[in-house]
Amino acid sequence: MAATSTDDLIARARSGDKRSIARLLSAVENDEPSAPAVLKALYPKTGQADVVGITGPPGGGKSTLVNRLAGLYRETKMRVAIVAVDPSSPFTGGAILGDRIRMQERSLDDGIFIRSMASRGHAGGLARATARLVNVLDALGNGVVIVETVGVGQEEVDVVSVADTVCLVTVPGLGDDIQAIKAGVLEIADVLVVNKADRPGADETVRDLAQMLSLAKDPSWKPPIVRTAARSGEGIEQLVDAIAKHRAWAEESGERTRRRREAARSEVLTLLREALLRRLEGRIGDARLDAAVSRVADRRLDPYAAVDELLRD
Amino acid sequence: MAATSTDDLIARARSGDKRSIARLLSAVENDEPSAPAVLKALYPKTGQADVVGITGPPGGGKSTLVNRLAGLYRETKMRVAIVAVDPSSPFTGGAILGDRIRMQERSLDDGIFIRSMASRGHAGGLARATARLVNVLDALGNGVVIVETVGVGQEEVDVVSVADTVCLVTVPGLGDDIQAIKAGVLEIADVLVVNKADRPGADETVRDLAQMLSLAKDPSWKPPIVRTAARSGEGIEQLVDAIAKHRAWAEESGERTRRRREAARSEVLTLLREALLRRLEGRIGDARLDAAVSRVADRRLDPYAAVDELLRD
Numbered sequence: 001m002a003a004t005s006t007d008d009l010i011a012r013a014r015s016g017d018k019r020s021i022a023r024l025l026s027a028v029e030n031d032e033p034s035a036p037a038v039l040k041a042l043y044p045k046t047g048q049a050d051v052v053g054i055t056g057p058p059g060g061g062k063s064t065l066v067n068r069l070a071g072l073y074r075e076t077k078m079r080v081a082i083v084a085v086d087p088s089s090p091f092t093g094g095a096i097l098g099d100r101i102r103m104q105e106r107s108l109d110d111g112i113f114i115r116s117m118a119s120r121g122h123a124g125g126l127a128r129a130t131a132r133l134v135n136v137l138d139a140l141g142n143g144v145v146i147v148e149t150v151g152v153g154q155e156e157v158d159v160v161s162v163a164d165t166v167c168l169v170t171v172p173g174l175g176d177d178i179q180a181i182k183a184g185v186l187e188i189a190d191v192l193v194v195n196k197a198d199r200p201g202a203d204e205t206v207r208d209l210a211q212m213l214s215l216a217k218d219p220s221w222k223p224p225i226v227r228t229a230a231r232s233g234e235g236i237e238q239l240v241d242a243i244a245k246h247r248a249w250a251e252e253s254g255e256r257t258r259r260r261r262e263a264a265r266s267e268v269l270t271l272l273r274e275a276l277l278r279r280l281e282g283r284i285g286d287a288r289l290d291a292a293v294s295r296v297a298d299r300r301l302d303p304y305a306a307v308d309e310l311l312r313d
Numbered sequence: 314m315a316a317t318s319t320d321d322l323i324a325r326a327r328s329g330d331k332r333s334i335a336r337l338l339s340a341v342e343n344d345e346p347s348a349p350a351v352l353k354a355l356y357p358k359t360g361q362a363d364v365v366g367i368t369g370p371p372g373g374g375k376s377t378l379v380n381r382l383a384g385l386y387r388e389t390k391m392r393v394a395i396v397a398v399d400p401s402s403p404f405t406g407g408a409i410l411g412d413r414i415r416m417q418e419r420s421l422d423d424g425i426f427i428r429s430m431a432s433r434g435h436a437g438g439l440a441r442a443t444a445r446l447v448n449v450l451d452a453l454g455n456g457v458v459i460v461e462t463v464g465v466g467q468e469e470v471d472v473v474s475v476a477d478t479v480c481l482v483t484v485p486g487l488g489d490d491i492q493a494i495k496a497g498v499l500e501i502a503d504v505l506v507v508n509k510a511d512r513p514g515a516d517e518t519v520r521d522l523a524q525m526l527s528l529a530k531d532p533s534w535k536p537p538i539v540r541t542a543a544r545s546g547e548g549i550e551q552l553v554d555a556i557a558k559h560r561a562w563a564e565e566s567g568e569r570t571r572r573r574r575e576a577a578r579s580e581v582l583t584l585l586r587e588a589l590l591r592r593l594e595g596r597i598g599d600a601r602l603d604a605a606v607s608r609v610a611d612r613r614l615d616p617y618a619a620v621d622e623l624l625r626d
Contacts, residue, residue, distance in 0.1 A: 038618050043615035155468045257610070264610035268602075269590075270622045276589045277582075289581075297570070297577035302356035304349050307584045 006037050013140050016079075018113060021140060025115055028132045036211075039132060042139035047260065049081075049138035052243055053163030055156050055188075055233045058170045059258060061195045065230040066148045070112050072236050078143030081113040083133050085126065085149040113142065127158035128270060131263060134162050138145050158186050162263065164256055165246045167239070169193040170209070172201035189223050190246045197227035221249055284310050319350050329392075331426060334453060341445045352445065355452035360573065362394075362451040365556055366476030367461045368469050368501075373482045378543040378552075379461045383425050385549050391456030394426040396446050398439065398462040398472050411456045426455065440471035441583060444576060448474050468503050475576065477566050477569055478559045480552070482506040483522070485514035502536050503559045506552060510540035525573055534562055597623055 012020035027034045063084075070080045085264070117126075117131065129146060137145045147163055149156045160166050162300075169187035192213075194205050209225050224242045228235030228272055250256040281289070292310055295301040325333035328535075340347045342368035367375055367380070376397075383393045428446065430439075443460060449460045460476055462469045473479050507518050522538050537555045541548030563569040594602070605623055608614040614622075 034554055040615045040617050044612050047612050151464075261606060261610040264616070265602075265606045267616045268606055268609055268619050268623075271616050272593065272623060273590055275620055275624060276593060277586055280585065280589060289578075293574060293578045293581055294583055297495070297574040299357050299360050302353045303580045303584050304353050306581050307588055310581075310585060311588060 006034050006041070010041055021037070021113060021137075022115070024136055024140075025133055028136055029117065029129055035132075035255070039135065042136055045139035046135045047138065049134075049142050049145045050243075050247055051134055051138070051145045051163045053160035053166040054146060054169060055151070055160045055166065056169035056193075058150050059229050060171045062148055062150065062169050065169060065193070065195055065228060066146055068228075068230050068233055068236045069146060070144075070190075070238065071109075073144045074109060074239055075110050076112075076143075079111050079113075079141060081115070081137040081140075081145045083115050083117060083130060083137070083147045085117045085130055085147065092191065113137070116123040125158070126155060127162065128267070130159050130164040132269065152215065160188065161259075164250060164259065165190045165243050167191045167193050167243065170205060171196045171197050172199045172205045190221065190250075191221050191239070191242045192225045193228055194225060194299070195228045195230055197235065198229045198232070202227065220253060221246070221255070319347050319354070323351070323354055329423070334426060334450075335428070337449055337453075338446055341449055342430065342442055344378065348445075352448065355449055358452035359419055359448045360451065362447075362455050362458045362478045363478070363560055364447055364451070364458045364460065365555075366473035366479040367459060367482060368464070368473045368479065369482035369506075371463050373484045374543050375461055375463065375482050378482060378506070378541060378549075379459055381541075381543050381546055382459060383457075384422075385553055386457045387422060387424050389456075390424075392424050392454060392626045393425070394450040394453075394455040394458045394610070396428050396430060396443060396450070396458065396460045398430045398443055398460065426450065438471070439468060439578070440475065443472050444475040444580065473501065474572075477563060477572065478503045478556050480504045480506050480556065482508050483518060484509045485512045485518045503563075504533065504543055504552070504555045505536050505538045507538060508541045508543055510548065511542045511545070515540060533566060534559070534568070 005192060009020050009024055013024050024034070024038055027038055054069075056062060066082060066084075070082060073080045091293055097171045115137075116158050117130065117133065134145050166188055168191070170193070172194065183252060192209050194202055194209070196202075197206075206225055206227065213223060213225075224245070226235055226239045226242050228239055230236070247256075250259075288310065292301065292306040296303050322333050322337055326337050337351055339345070340351055367379055369375060379395060379397075383395060386393045428450075430443065430446065447458050447460060460473060462472045471557075479501050481504070483506070485507065505522050506513055507522070509515075519538055519540065526536060526538075537558070539548055539552045539555050541552055543549070560569075563572075601623065604616065605619040609616050609619050
């Protein structure tokens with residue numbers, strides 16, 4: 001994309017043209033040459049959207065929940081964007097492809113934009129790529145950006161950390177598997193959702209979660225536990241309320257500012273690192289780097305000595 | 314650790330003292346000031362061990378399988394080390410704690426060393442920290458190092474990629490969840506294991522996997538499918554055979570060299586990046602960095618412009 005076509009594209013994307021939005025997102029996601037220009041142009045308009053993260057173990061009905069949430073936000077006439085990330089599936093295809101197809105039905109609504117993210121091939125990591133897509137969608141005038149991801153690993157935690165409000169979705173009857181979630185739930189979740197709450201065992205799950213919450217470290221925000229049954233739509237309004245309450249608290253308490261500062265620091269440091277490495281790689285040259293790597297691979301040189309050598313000049 | 318005490322520690326660790334091994338591993342895992350000295354000293358002795366990766370979704374009986382594997386390798390008098398990583402559990406405690414306790418029983422065997430890895434707080438990422446622990450255990454004379462991790466996400470893939478041979482463990486009856494694994498299985502697995510193969514549905518699982526394999530891209534190695542029942546010990550010998558066959562193929566085909574070169578390149582580039590960033594942060598200073606970050610967080614400056622400004626001098 002040349003400079004003028006980037007401007008054109010942004011203008012068309014602002015007017016709601018989905019194809020232009022998709023092209024902007026691809027440029028940013030794949031770190032195309034135009035990515036810095038796109039992000040620079042859009043950056044001043046970011047920081048407006050409510051960014052809602054949805055995560056939890058597989059089988060929690062998160063896609064249906066996200067569909068319902070998006071539908072409810074749409075009733076208030078807000079434009080809504082969904083970024084669906086699936087780190088559990090680093091491969092072509094992936095587990096939530098079926099869910100995505102179901103979600104595309106919703107995207108017939110012109111006010112909802114859905115983007116699936118491949119989880120591979122993002123220089124600087126998946127979380128960072130997600131944050132940039134969110135920035136673009138935010139700047140393009142979406143009132144709400146929902147980031148959906150499957151899993152409770154470190155990568156999912158990182159991805160969902162771009163959100164102003166993180167909802168962790170569990171279901172009754174996860175058995176021992178809930179232990180993995182429970183132990184960490186207090187650290188990342190702002191709102192707890194027990195979905196499929198019409199199933200047996202919901203009371204137990206709620207009780208277990210409540211017990212964990214009583215040990216929370218930060219007493220200034222106690223994550224509410226919301227029961228939903230996404231398929232029937234039950235509890236979705238309460239979830240929207242809970243998200244709005246957290247948002248208000250985060251604004252007032254300075255938590256929102258703190259998170260955004262953290263995000264800014266992380267992005268600046270990453271860009272610094274990349275800029276430096278580009279400069280350096282140009283100076284060192286591929287041949288010298290390859291030679292050093294070969295000697296390290298053959299155990300004739302240790303990696304620290306290799307770096308000392310490469311940096312000597 | 315001062316220089317002399319590092320040498321002492323390495324000598325004691327070489328003689329098999331578990332406490333000294335544990336201290337060396339902690340130094341490397343936590344990137345203590347002595348870490349570069351430890352890794353430099355041990356690096357020339359690395360590259361000897363067979364590194365076996367075991368991954369797969371939760372509930373596959375991987376810990377029992379790893380116990381059995383370690384036991385069988387021990388019968389050939391080899392010293393065996395196990396590194397248990399749980400990226401699904403970025404929090405204190407974690408899901409496989411119970412498994413770990415069961416594994417400690419095996420560690421009464423003096424020839425088996427078991428190390429659990431916390432999944433948080435590793436500068437440069439979990440996979441890199443794992444690779445370094447493996448290097449230490451390799452250099453200390455373990456004939457086999459088993460890296461066990463739970464999950465099928467990108468982070469688990471990265472962690473297990475340090476292995477010469479990757480075993481992906483599934484179980485019958487995972488239902489739709491197997492889709493996530495199946496789609497990617499061909500890309501990372503060298504050996505497929507259907508554990509709990511005495512359960513109903515094993516034939517179906519094997520057939521499904523075989524069908525996926527028929528689409529494999531690399532025709533030079535076709536991952537065998539091994540049925541095991543780790544609890545009773547069934548199939549473990551076949552698994553050891555399959556791992557040995559892959560190892561022989563990897564040696565002959567150059568795949569082993571290719572993977573080790575890749576690992577060396579990644580470590581050298583990471584160390585380069587870190588060295589540069591340290592130099593730069595010292596030069597820029599915290600105050601200037603903080604000021605730029607604040608302006609970025611407030612949307613008064615975009616991150617690219619911030620980096621240009623910081624690098625200008």
